[in-house]
Amino acid sequence: MSTSMMEKAKVVSQAEWLAAREGLLAREKQLTRERDALAAERRRMPWxxxxxxxxxxxxxxxxxxxxxxxxxxxxxxxxxxxxxxxxxxxxxxxxxxxxxxxxxxxxxxxxxxxxxxxxxxxxxxxxxxxxxxxxxxxxxxxxxxxxxxxxxxxxxxxxxxxxxxxxxxxxxxxxxxxxxxxxxxxxxxxxxMTALGRQEEWEDSPKGYPQTVPYKWWNWHDEYASSTSPDPGWVKVLDNARVTLGLKD
The missing domain is CATH 3.40.30.10 (Glutaredoxin)
Structure with a gap:
């Protein structure tokens, strides 16, 4: 289908576009929270x-x-x-x-x-x-x-x-x-979709499930076996980013 045959979207200013995007972002964040809640329920499924x-x-x-x-x-x-x-x-x-x-x-x-x-x-x-x-x-x-x-x-x-x-x-x-x-x-x-989930501290998981600090366990795919995790250098990068950007775990 050519562009001329499509119903054209409304063209707006940057401010209007940002406002529209913020409206959708709020719904997207709500969906993310609901997805996290569903994953938490999966971790409580019977085996x-x-x-x-x-x-x-x-x-x-x-x-x-x-x-x-x-x-x-x-x-x-x-x-x-x-x-x-x-x-x-x-x-x-x-x-x-x-x-x-x-x-x-x-x-x-x-x-x-x-x-x-x-x-x-x-x-x-x-x-x-x-x-x-x-x-x-x-x-x-x-x-x-x-x-x-x-x-x-x-x-x-x-x-x-x-x-x-x-x-x-x-x-x-x-x-x-x-x-x-x-x-x-x-x-x-x-x-x-697994019983243990992402195994990160922010997750709502049953007591005793394995959990570590988020982000810090990440590694290059060819170095998991050869380097310690979490890597001290990577931890420093993340800690600096949280301070600079106000990030939360």
Missing amino acids: MAVEKQYEFEGPRGKASLLDLFEGRRQLIVYRAFFEPGVFGWPDHACRGCSLGADQVSHLSHLNARDTTLVYASRASQPEIERLKKRMGWTMPWYTITDGFDVDFGVDQWHGHNAFIRDGDKVFRTYFINSRGDEAMGSVWSYLD
């Missing part, structure tokens, strides 16, 4: 014990659901549609799932919050590796070999299931699918 044993195929062979955690406390499993019968097969996965895969943030930041993200499909591992190489994707991607997708509501449609472990015991903590998947991809959207 569902996973009693069945599930088996996946991974790059290194057979893997249990517990193995998918990679030793971390939390796990998010996204069910992507890449298998016979899916539009695009065998060259591509589902267009929607592929669009979502293109949005996945660098996983080191999630890992720093004791959280692992994996993808799972019914395609074989050679097919998955070929697809990942073609598309430039690096997330762990497993093959579903049993009824995991049926049991967790993702046999007919995509979705994110969140889990937590207590030792060798695994619990399902939350589930997001349909349009909820549109927001997924950032470090924050993933952490907000």
